Amino acid sequence: MEHIGLLDIHHLSAKYPHGREVLHDISLHLHEGEIICIIGESGSGKTTLLNAILGMPGKVEITQGKIIFAGKDLCTLKGEELRSIRGRGIGMIYQEPGAALNPIRKIGSQFYDTMRAHLKISRKEAERKALELLARLELPEPERVLKSCPVQLSGGMNQRVAIALAMALEPALLLADEPTSALDVTVQAQIVEELLKLRKEYGKTLVVVTHNMGVVAKMADKVSVMYGGRIVEYGYRENILKAPAHPYTRALLAAVPKLDGTPPQAIPGQRPSHFPGVGCAFANRCPYAHQDCTSREMLPISLGGEHWALCDAGFEGSVD
Amino acid sequence: MAGVLEVKHVYKTFVAGKTRIEAVRNVSLTIEEGEAVGLVGESGCGKSTLAKLITRLETCDSGQILLCGEDLTRLSGSALRRAYRNLKMIFQQPRSSFDPRLSIGASIGETLKVAGMARKERYGEIERLLRMVGLDASYAKAKPMELSGGECQRAAIARAIAAKPRLLICDECTSALDVSVQAQIMDLLRQLRRHQDMSFLFISHDLALVSSFCDRVYVMKDGTIVEDGNTLQVINDPQHNYTKSLLASVLPA
Numbered sequence: 001m002e003h004i005g006l007l008d009i010h011h012l013s014a015k016y017p018h019g020r021e022v023l024h025d026i027s028l029h030l031h032e033g034e035i036i037c038i039i040g041e042s043g044s045g046k047t048t049l050l051n052a053i054l055g056m057p058g059k060v061e062i063t064q065g066k067i068i069f070a071g072k073d074l075c076t077l078k079g080e081e082l083r084s085i086r087g088r089g090i091g092m093i094y095q096e097p098g099a100a101l102n103p104i105r106k107i108g109s110q111f112y113d114t115m116r117a118h119l120k121i122s123r124k125e126a127e128r129k130a131l132e133l134l135a136r137l138e139l140p141e142p143e144r145v146l147k148s149c150p151v152q153l154s155g156g157m158n159q160r161v162a163i164a165l166a167m168a169l170e171p172a173l174l175l176a177d178e179p180t181s182a183l184d185v186t187v188q189a190q191i192v193e194e195l196l197k198l199r200k201e202y203g204k205t206l207v208v209v210t211h212n213m214g215v216v217a218k219m220a221d222k223v224s225v226m227y228g229g230r231i232v233e234y235g236y237r238e239n240i241l242k243a244p245a246h247p248y249t250r251a252l253l254a255a256v257p258k259l260d261g262t263p264p265q266a267i268p269g270q271r272p273s274h275f276p277g278v279g280c281a282f283a284n285r286c287p288y289a290h291q292d293c294t295s296r297e298m299l300p301i302s303l304g305g306e307h308w309a310l311c312d313a314g315f316e317g318s319v320d
Numbered sequence: 321m322a323g324v325l326e327v328k329h330v331y332k333t334f335v336a337g338k339t340r341i342e343a344v345r346n347v348s349l350t351i352e353e354g355e356a357v358g359l360v361g362e363s364g365c366g367k368s369t370l371a372k373l374i375t376r377l378e379t380c381d382s383g384q385i386l387l388c389g390e391d392l393t394r395l396s397g398s399a400l401r402r403a404y405r406n407l408k409m410i411f412q413q414p415r416s417s418f419d420p421r422l423s424i425g426a427s428i429g430e431t432l433k434v435a436g437m438a439r440k441e442r443y444g445e446i447e448r449l450l451r452m453v454g455l456d457a458s459y460a461k462a463k464p465m466e467l468s469g470g471e472c473q474r475a476a477i478a479r480a481i482a483a484k485p486r487l488l489i490c491d492e493c494t495s496a497l498d499v500s501v502q503a504q505i506m507d508l509l510r511q512l513r514r515h516q517d518m519s520f521l522f523i524s525h526d527l528a529l530v531s532s533f534c535d536r537v538y539v540m541k542d543g544t545i546v547e548d549g550n551t552l553q554v555i556n557d558p559q560h561n562y563t564k565s566l567l568a569s570v571l572p573a
Contacts, residue, residue, distance in 0.1 A: 041498040041501070184362040185566065186362055189569040257531070259527060259555055260552075265503060
């Protein structure tokens with residue numbers, strides 16, 4: 001039970017403020033230098049999980065469980081303590097590169113603002129550090145970038161600036177919410193390379209929320225598949241991509257378009273707007289469902305090593 | 321043989337102050353009856369400008385655009401409007417293409433009214449169209465904001481096919497959707513292709529998606545077509561360096 005990694009989430013449940021439950025019994029364990037990808041459709045709770053880790057007030061209310069980051073339970077921290085962890089301990093990269101940046105303030109000033117909020121630092125020092133980061137991420141013409149405003153840069157450039165900005169305070173853990181979805185395919189590949197470089201050169205730990213299987217194949221060590229506010233399957237990349245067990249994981253993989261011209265397979269039915277407390281949330285769309293799927297309690301089934309799923313109806317054997 | 325759409329040597333240059341951007345340079349393409357044709361390239365390559373030229377949201381500097389044999393660049397007024405009944409377009413953000421205060425049924429009804437359908441017949445037709453795209457007839461009363469992205473795109477497709485167009489332009493119509501919803505929309509488009517007499521211009525940056533839907537593909541870079549041909553042929557044996565780099569950057573799944 002007691003994992004001591006960089007980030008340990010134990011049996012976390014959460015609800016929207018004044019609303020329904022959105023996360024149910026989530027457990028995750030991340031060691032330093034690992035990359036975990038969280039996949040699933042919109043509405044499955046991926047982004048809410050990131051918001052819970054960051055302790056965003058007004059977005060999510062934790063009802064049960066613990067989030068242990070570097071030995072501290074984030075759920076019990078308040079005010080100043082929590083603020084010092086956001087940014088310095090945990091950095092965040094958003095889907096829309098614009099979301100983290102002021103569109104009409106010079107990038108250099110924004111680096112200074114961010115660093116000044118947490119460190120005693122002079123403007124010169126801050127810009128020198130920003131320059132170094134941008135150069136390290138191999139942005140062309142870093143001096144010009146620092147003097148530009150986000151509106152003068154392309155989406156891809158802004159996303160790389162946002163990554164550099166999240167890195168400015170050297171957080172041990174980086175959360176990335178769909179970091180490539182708003183970008184072109186060629187730029188997507190660059191961003192993935194850059195995130196991989198963060199791990200290689202700085203030993204960063206990453207939690208990447210994505211629905212792009214290409215991103216998973218390229219960078220994940222571990223993958224957790226979310227549906228209806230639960231983790232329905234968890235394992236190493238090969239486990240999930242090569243030997244998926246949960247019917248939802250299989251359906252999700254089949255929905256990805258391939259280059260050979262085979263049409264993507266749609267998952268029949270609609271995502272329910274309300275997820276049941278008991279039983280399997282995927283049961284109404286599942287080709288393997290029996291009658292008791294909607295009533296029995298879903299418990300993790302071990303599939304060898306760290307690979308487990310809440311249901312193994314689609315499992316055809318392990319890869320190793 | 322006359323195709324549904326023939327674009328012949330089209331040019332478009334934008335001028336902003338001292339900078340001139342040649343967004344579309346000498347582009348020619350054809351779409352035959354019943355064909356689905358892909359147009360790929362990264363953002364800024366001119367593919368959306370080309371779509372705007374075809375739909376006359378922009379006018380071209382020179383060249384011809386023939387829709388069902390009629391030169392759109394020369395028509396105006398009611399003749400242009402009549403010609404445009406043969407062409408409909410669906411967009412990346414379906415919600416922004418609907419009037420937020422009109423119900424879905426009213427939006428579709430407007431298209432039917434313009435097409436000259438009597439009020440009495442419209443109700444039945446709206447329900448038929450909604451069912452055709454896989455939505456319940458009760459969605460006619462819903463406002464765009466009440467629908468999910470996928471449902472809203474279905475409604476946009478229902479509205480587009482209401483006028484029985486000969487050509488449907490899909491501009492990144494699944495990019496804003498989840499993979500599983502994307503697969504549902506692609507299923508729907510494939511169904512329409514089988515049962516309706518309609519051609520498609522499918523604009524996308526996702527070569528894998530294009531390969532599953534289009535017979536032929538045009539690859540666009542910096543305002544010109546750099547390669548075209550049978551989709552699988554282009555993917556398996558790309559000739560132009562740009563196509564190769566585009567394929568190389570598709571992340572393996």
